[in-house]
Amino acid sequence: MHAYDKSGQLFDVDLREVRKQGLVPSVTEIIHEFENSYGLDLYRQKQMFLASLTMPRSEGITDDQFYDLVVEDSRVHSEKAKQFGITVHSLVTEALNYHNHYGTHKQLNEIHKAIQIYDWITSNKDNCIVDFKTQETKDGKFKHYNSWLFQLCGYKLEDRICEEREYINYSFSNKHWGGTLDYAIIHDISKPIKLINLIVSSNEDIPIKVYEWKPAKIVWGCECFLKMVDLYNTMKKL
Numbered sequence: 001m002h003a004y005d006k007s008g009q010l011f012d013v014d015l016r017e018v019r020k021q022g023l024v025p026s027v028t029e030i031i032h033e034f035e036n037s038y039g040l041d042l043y044r045q046k047q048m049f050l051a052s053l054t055m056p057r058s059e060g061i062t063d064d065q066f067y068d069l070v071v072e073d074s075r076v077h078s079e080k081a082k083q084f085g086i087t088v089h090s091l092v093t094e095a096l097n098y099h100n101h102y103g104t105h106k107q108l109n110e111i112h113k114a115i116q117i118y119d120w121i122t123s124n125k126d127n128c129i130v131d132f133k134t135q136e137t138k139d140g141k142f143k144h145y146n147s148w149l150f151q152l153c154g155y156k157l158e159d160r161i162c163e164e165r166e167y168i169n170y171s172f173s174n175k176h177w178g179g180t181l182d183y184a185i186i187h188d189i190s191k192p193i194k195l196i197n198l199i200v201s202s203n204e205d206i207p208i209k210v211y212e213w214k215p216a217k218i219v220w221g222c223e224c225f226l227k228m229v230d231l232y233n234t235m236k237k238l
Helices: 015-021 027-034 038-054 063-097 108-123 146-156 215-236
Strands: 002-004 010-012 128-135 166-173 178-185 194-201 209-212
Touching: 002 027, 002 166, 002 178, 027 146, 027 178, 027 215, 063 108, 063 128, 063 166, 063 178, 108 128, 108 194, 128 146, 146 178, 146 194, 146 215
Parallel strands: 128 194
Antiparallel strands: 002 010, 128 178, 166 178, 194 209
């Protein structure tokens, strides 16, 4: 599981080590304990189905053998999609840290998407916490999920994310949870902080989707997340 120490350093350890070292669970670990990732589950099911339709089945191959081939084919496709998201995140972070410098990366599509995110961020004038999401789209339509809101709320509720500054790939921890947020900018601490998902299509050449969560929904999301934290810590004896 992903957990953080007091300095905000991320560790990948089991629950026993979390207790032993006094670590705290990540925002995503807490959310995934209670909130099924409907979008991710649906995506995996779809990839399995498509793989079963398109993969040739040799004569004499058993159902179990064919199933294993389908699972592996869909896993490879999912891994490519995951790597797309990782690369986009990396490029945006690099651009923000080095002022639009993309180095020698050759992933032209990923760079194109990263530039769209970078351009939106640098033109934004509002207080906001931003999380990047990549997903496959159809006919230019994006989807969003409550688990994304809970993740942003976990970041918003961190007390140290309140001073007027820019946060890039920022890691933190408090007494009960930790996390690494993609980006935040606080221009004026007297003004509300917007929670925004920037959604990128991994398969269509369309503009990024800027999804801003409504204030009433944010209040609900923060209440849900805090209850998740309490129940998670009780269940895991942390």
